[in-house]
Amino acid sequence: MTQGASELVPFISVIIPTHNRSGLLRQTVETFLAQDYPGGWELILVDNASTDDTARVIEEFAGSDDRVRGVSEKRKGAHFARNKGAVASRGEILYFTDDDMLADPSLLSEIITGFETDPAVASVTGKVLPRWDTEPPVWILEHCRNALLSLIDLGEATIVSEEDPGVFSCHQAVERSVFFEAGGFNPDTNADQFTGDNDTGLNIKIRRLGYKFAYVGTAVTHHMIPASRMTQSYLNSRMADQGFCDSYTEFRAIQPGKARLAKRMLAHAVFGGLTVLKAAAHRAAGDSR
Numbered sequence: 001m002t003q004g005a006s007e008l009v010p011f012i013s014v015i016i017p018t019h020n021r022s023g024l025l026r027q028t029v030e031t032f033l034a035q036d037y038p039g040g041w042e043l044i045l046v047d048n049a050s051t052d053d054t055a056r057v058i059e060e061f062a063g064s065d066d067r068v069r070g071v072s073e074k075r076k077g078a079h080f081a082r083n084k085g086a087v088a089s090r091g092e093i094l095y096f097t098d099d100d101m102l103a104d105p106s107l108l109s110e111i112i113t114g115f116e117t118d119p120a121v122a123s124v125t126g127k128v129l130p131r132w133d134t135e136p137p138v139w140i141l142e143h144c145r146n147a148l149l150s151l152i153d154l155g156e157a158t159i160v161s162e163e164d165p166g167v168f169s170c171h172q173a174v175e176r177s178v179f180f181e182a183g184g185f186n187p188d189t190n191a192d193q194f195t196g197d198n199d200t201g202l203n204i205k206i207r208r209l210g211y212k213f214a215y216v217g218t219a220v221t222h223h224m225i226p227a228s229r230m231t232q233s234y235l236n237s238r239m240a241d242q243g244f245c246d247s248y249t250e251f252r253a254i255q256p257g258k259a260r261l262a263k264r265m266l267a268h269a270v271f272g273g274l275t276v277l278k279a280a281a282h283r284a285a286g287d288s289r
Contacts, residue, residue, distance in 0.1 A: 008039075009037070010039060010112065011039060011040040011041060012040075012094075012108055013041070013042050013085075013086075013090060013091030014032055014042065014043045014095045014097065015046065015082055015096050015097075016028060016029075016044070016045050016046065016098065018045060018058075018081075019047075019050050019076070019078075019099075020050045020052045021052075021054070022054045022056075024100045025057060025058075027224075028097070028098075028099050028103075029045070029061055031102045031103040034105050035103070035107065035108050035109070036106055036108075037112075041091070041108060042091065043065075043068045043069070044070075044085045044089055045062075045070050045071070046071045046072070046073050046082070046085040047071070048073050048075075048076060048077070049075070055070075058070040071085055078098070078169070078198075079185035079186070082096055082184075082185050083184045086176075086179060086184060091176060092176055093115070093176065094173065094175075094179055095111065095172070095173045096170070096171075097221065098169075098223075100224045101223055102221065102222040102224065103222075104222075106219075106220075107221055110218045110219035110220075111124050111126055111173050111216055112124075112173070113158070113219075114158065114173070114216045115173075115214070117214055120211055120212040121212045122174060122175045123164075123173070123174045123206050123213050123214070124172070125165070125168070125213070125215055126152075126217065126218070126221070127153050127218075127220045128151050128152045128153070128171050128222070128223055129220065129221075129222050130149065130225050131223060131225065132225055132230075133227055134226075134230075137230060144230075147166060147168070148235055149225055149229065150168045150223055152165075152166045152168065152171075154215050155217050157217050158217065158218075159214065159215040159217075160213070160214050161212065161213050162207070162213075163207065163213070164200075164204075164207065167203055169185065169198065169199035170221075170223065171221050172199070174202075174206070178206060182206050182209060185198055185199060185202045
């Protein structure tokens with residue numbers, strides 16, 4: 001491909017936060033070094049307070065490929081790290097992913113096409129498929145091939161929407177100017193304490209600014225899912241985090257007074273109790289729904 005052709009596509013900054021998963025990080029980075037993207041791009045690896053050999057692994061990649069740079073973020077939390085990586089980046093497009101993802105070789109080439117569908121598109125995602133570490137239980141396959149495991153599959157087509165189609169920060173490209181206009185990711189959930197609504201908050205801010213979202217079915221990445229995430233205890237924790245996230249989102253939206261907040265807390269407690277009873281009834285009947 002000629003230099004002229006490469007100048008027609010935007011420069012992309014791939015930003016990967018990582019914490020104590022140097023082995024997985026190696027696999028993730030290798031899939032990005034194999035990208036077929038015709039334009040310029042950089043890979044920013046943000047060491048998020050790791051205590052293993054992550055710093056050494058980042059240094060090795062940066063020393064062997066001048067497209068790779070290392071950044072440090074001491075505050076624990078993936079979205080603190082993502083925001084730090086964005087500040088350090090140079091790209092017109094910021095692509096965010098995680099250290100347990102395996103990108104198809106054409107991921108960057110494909111995801112960039114989402115911005116060409118509509119001038120108002122500012123955030124693009126694509127297909128996130130599972131890469132199971134072990135054979136998953138049947139109930140995981142039946143009920144959890146969705147946001148619970150950060151998976152999305154809306155088919156092969158490209159979809160443009162005014163609403164968030166299910167964008168996760170493990171597979172999200174955002175126009176740089178819009179990312180900073182929106183104020184970046186909201187605070188995070190990953191430091192053993194819930195403090196915000198993270199990527200959901202960013203997507204809400206993007207929507208409120210009047211921008212659109214796109215899903216590109218040919219932009220494919222794979223989420224490495226270990227056996228430890230295919231358990232009821234993990235999924236209970238994951239759903240609790242989602243509930244906290246949704247609560248932050250709703251609180252910011254309505255800013256309730258004490259009386260209204262107490263009323264809504266009571267209503268949610270009643271709804272939660274009924275849900276538990278319904279689940280118990282299904283279990284007693286041998287129904288996994």
